[in-house]
Amino acid sequence: MPQAPQAPPTAAPVAAVVRPSNFYEGYYIEGGHQNRILLSLKSELPNEVDWAFSRLISLSFEWNEFSLNMIPGLLNELLSFAQPFFEWWATLEPKAIDELMDDDVLNMNETHNLERVLQVFHILRNLSFLDQNISILTEHSGFRKMLQQGLSMPSSTQLNELRIYCLDTLECLSIHITLRSKFDVYLRELHKLLHTSDKALILGSLRALTRLAANEHNEKILSDIDPDIIERISQLLLIQDDELIGATLDYLYQFSSFHGDAAVQIAKSFPGNIVSVLVRFLSWGSPKSVPAPVTVDPAQQILHEPYRALHWLQSNFESNPQAYIYEADLFKLYQTKFAAHGPMLRSADLVTVSRVGFPKMETSFVQGPEGMPPVQVIRGIAKKHWMDFSGAEDRILCRWIGCQTVVATEADLFKHAVQEHISPGMGLYTCQWLSCRRFTTPTHDRQQVIKHLKTHFPLTPSVKPFSNRPRWFDVRPNVLELPNRDLAGIPLTAVFVLRNLSRQKRNQKLFLPYEESLARIMGEFPKMSAFIVDILTYLRVG
Template sequence: MAPARGPGGKDTLVHEIDRTPEYNDFIQKLTAFHEKRGTSFEPEPRLPTMHGHVNVDLYKLYKAVLDKGGYDELNKVQKAWGALAGELGMHYTDNKGMGQLSFQLKQDFYRYLAAYWIHDQYGRDPPPKEILEQQSCASKHGPVLTRTMENFKLSARRLGEETPTREERPAESTPTSANRASGRLREAPPQRVPFQPDTGPSRQTRHVSSHHNTPTSNATQNNYHGNQAQQNHHHLPQQHNPNNPLHVIQAQQAALRGASSSFTPASSEMASRLGDPFEPRPPTSMPLRPVNTPGNNPAEFAKRQRLLKAQASGFGNLPAIARPVLPPAGYEGPNIYTRCLQALRSGIPAEQAFALNHLVKISFERGDKYKFDSFLGLAEGLIEKALEVGSLFYEVDWQISYSGCHDNSNPNILDGLEGTPDILDRIRNLTPKVILDHLQPADLSDRLLHITEAVLTMRNMLMLTDNVKYMVEVYPLRDLLCIILHLPSLEMLVEIKHFALDIAEQVTPLLLLDSSDPLYQTLLAQLDSTDRGTILTALRAISRISMNLEATNKLQGVPAVVLQNIMNWLLLNDEELMDACLDFLYQYTAVVANVESLLEAVNMENVIPHLVRLLAHGAKRVKEEKILEPERKALCTEDVPPLPLDLHEKLRNTDEPTRCFQWLKILFEEDAESHITQIAIWQAYQGSFGALAGVRSNLSAADFIRNVSHVFANARAQIIRGPGEVQRFIIEGIRARTVPSHYETREEYTRCQWQITKGPFPKPCSQFFLGGEQMWHHVLTSHLNIPIDESGKIKNKEVTMSCDWAECIRYTTPRKLKLAELTRHIKTHVPFTHKRPQQDGPELAAKRQRKSYITPAKTMSITWEKTVVASDERKPNVEQAAGIPLSAVLVLRNIARNVVKTESEEELLKSQEMGGESGGWNEKLFRPVMARLFEVMAENKALAGYITSLLQLVQTVD
């Protein structure tokens, strides 16, 4: 398989996990290390790349970081993690994506491998998880090898400081260039606050003294102004001498005046740092509630006086007329969700009709956000409404009790906490009502419509996973499904039953149902239906039991009739039903006891060939041409092949320029990348009709060159001259053919390869012939000297001869043999030429003519079967088996693995010991289809691995 293409179209490796024994051992050690350390660990973290998400091979990452010198050394090199991601096969073309990828790769090593790296490579205890895994890799706490709790606290305290110390702050008069070079802003210059002398009176007024007597207000103002002044003036270096009389007087005046905006705090260099991070608390708005007093609400106190007088007179015990509480102005009422919930729980038919109508729309349109846990009581209300369906067809009124006391005396009460285990017995004992299927009263039709809407609302909401997790714990839902699915077989109930089956399909993956569970028995009973939709949904619901749980779904207690029906449904040409049956069989045959039941219920010798037939379901024959040798182009040469004898006889009596035209068509062809010198082509033409034939051409060289351009439209005469060479006269755009071609039929001639002389430098025969018959006669008469009579026959006499055809190894030395045997062997060398049909005319035939200087590529056709395949997101370039063929081979593998563990296997082996074949059930079931299994393994790439594992289980080891 070709490697995946990386950025730029180049063939680069895409990161994948190599699950080698070394990798598995490393992951086990790493898992144990993190469990002992008490940190979370993810064996295969995911990273986004330009090819999609990939799972990180932590073993490769660990080895690569060790090769780079370790985590701390790698952090010292800029963009080192991005380069490491590229080496591991993680690619991104843009800088933003590559930066995010490299940071996440670094974070994965820091979180899952840094502590193990310290322990494994240095034999030291890694830093505590509070200062390693629980911190980001971008934190500035120093290298992980030298990280301790003391320097962690020191760095954390340094990071919390907002005001630099005196040693850290540069001088104000000499701005540094380092800040500018690193992109930081220069610090603002310190604010210069002019001195403002106190001009107020030295004596306090009563208002001022009273104001300062409030300690809370005074402290708040002093803290606020003092802190603000300290933040504004912390750059001013001031000296404070408590022994200075001027400072003592100013401090006394400030204490008498309170906080002042001109207050200058003490020098930040001499003051404590504890007050730096303090920020004043913002003012808090306190809600004020008016208190009724006789002054602001006299009407209320007058009402109280009247009530006291009435009670004193004896009329105070009469009930007061309650007045409705009016909503405040502008209140539009509750939202539609709360409105529907309260209407459903009210029990009023009109309100419930309104609520259910809107709940169906809301659950369909907003099902992705409409959750049961956000509206408490909604699930219970819908279930209670749906339980009313029982009273329409039976003499029963189902009620749910949440008291926890299971009372069997009243069959109408359902246990809402743990479910009703005898719900099926109660349903069997119900008294049915007489209901006409196609003629119902209006009241019954309306009630059934509302009940169906309640079930439909639950069905829509259970398409959300959060709602499924919520409803799994609501046990009355299971009783409701059993009640609905055991309703009479009426057409009016088909819709609500399908909704109930859809609900069961959504909740069964989170349920653990044994063979005695009422819901499990109810779903099995649906497989006896004649409705295709009911069978499909019930099969999917049963196959998905406990799919998302750790417990195994054993599917015990399946009736034999159901198994026979499933085998019959497999014979139908219904892909959806076939797929559901195979999913059920895959879960069912995974248990040994179930395989035993399957052998007793159905004829497995007929089932296995059908399952093998399904391995090619939907298969297509794919044909691919494999190139064994690429196409080759012969080098351009000035050697012109000789003119065949039959064409020479035709052209010698032809007038010019027709003879020239035909000669060029016979021995030359167009090639835009080739050329021939004018002297070479002119000499070849003179040799064809000059010295060899005794005929002189009356064409001049210039006329001949012009004729070349007339025959070949792309040919043109040119003069070329290379560096240090003499100029040459050439004809560009044509080249000599390797074999002549007939100027009318465009059939190619074949060269005779009989070797006239032998030795280290053999000389072959250079004559060309059109068709195999002329060459065969030529070899017999010219090379073997065998006469042919007038009737075209030869005498079959014994001769002593050898075959001198080039590269022939049959008769290399002379031997005695019959002439007929020799001639039959010679015919194997003579080619058989098909004449090209001339239906389109010679012009179109010339265009489609194969180039003689091109040797076609040698190819081989490969054909195989291709079934349904799917791609894995972790390996998008690898096609994996899917669909019905995959399900069929998995069922076959389960049967082959578990049938040898059954009691029937022991009984069969005992009976085979008495006589007959041996090998057990695998030999009996799979021996007739072994040839087909090997054929599928050879032709189907996607199923080859599964068939191989199946054959390993089937074949017996001697």
């Protein structure tokens, strides 16, 4: 695709970039071809190059107005650091790759600077979340080739980090990518990832495939439904995991919306009756129809290390630059959770996986108890809600320093903290939650400390200005909404898929055993009635 002519290096739009008001390093994007970061990357001086990469990682993460066009030539310069690695990898025979995987992959850092390649794709992954960079990355042939190579890397600790960066990037770019044939490299690699046991890779491939299907130029290729993929889809719908089910239903909705007989092919390839599975999801999350309890954690159902640990970390922890957790405590929680479920990671490996899930985290040391040596901590992450995994059911453990109280709910935990740790009459108050440093100097204002304590109890989701997820990612709840709110999530997507299937005459016999169930659901959930009426109408007319 031809690119629009680039503005001259001294053109006003490049030099007059608006600096981010909340980020002091914004001026580093000025200067065009004489840009400070660009010159440092070209200098071949190790200290200068390290500095440039450090600044770019910060800028790409913190500032949502950063465009690659602000620094002409930046994309090509970044890719020049990754090109030697990919050129070397392309020369390897399959046998040589197998032998390489048997050795310590970290040796590649010394011989082929894999760490620098990871930094390049970390930066580009961050920038791909911004709309202004999508067309730039999509139209760059060299980057597309490296992206394909990165997706096809074999499974190993550090190469998986590269694969995840590539998959995150592809999720953002996929709606603008036109497939060449059903043997397209992107399609082949996404289908492979769909069959892995890594939840993160499965979710990424589902979302990328769904967005590829949203591009009308890909409909002809994707409407030739692969029965093996539909069988895998049926397996994912059996896992009691809202996020997986939601992404899988989104995939089915997009593919069943194709013209022609795609909806027929889906129903035909689905093991058993797909309608019976979808009808079950219409009352998902409602107390009127509660699914059978799951005795095995979803992470243990489909994931192996290090993916299991990554899923566990991302599900239970969140980024928090003000917080830190002792490495020993993190490893103890991990051991308690998975001790009875197969091989486990070492503590150092768990920290490495943590860096994949939380790129901004850091490790450092803090002074231990008197007479004890410093202890290592992980800064930048905090537990969403601390759980005690020692019993049959999850219980919440108080994280006030020195307190081992266990309670049943977060409401009980807040009540406990206020009554026991910030009780009236103490005189001076401070916060010792997860080694919080908000009140380094104790205060007499008890209400101020109580108000601050509420920040450690994220009972409602917060909107963050710079999300690590693509802007298009739908975070709607995957359950039925309250009666006075709109229908959303898993039930809504399921009824849309059913409606698409019911439009095809050859699928209508699949609905016959469930017409009574659909009528009952229509009465129990009035906001779903309009969609179910459409389905029943198609069945009658058909």
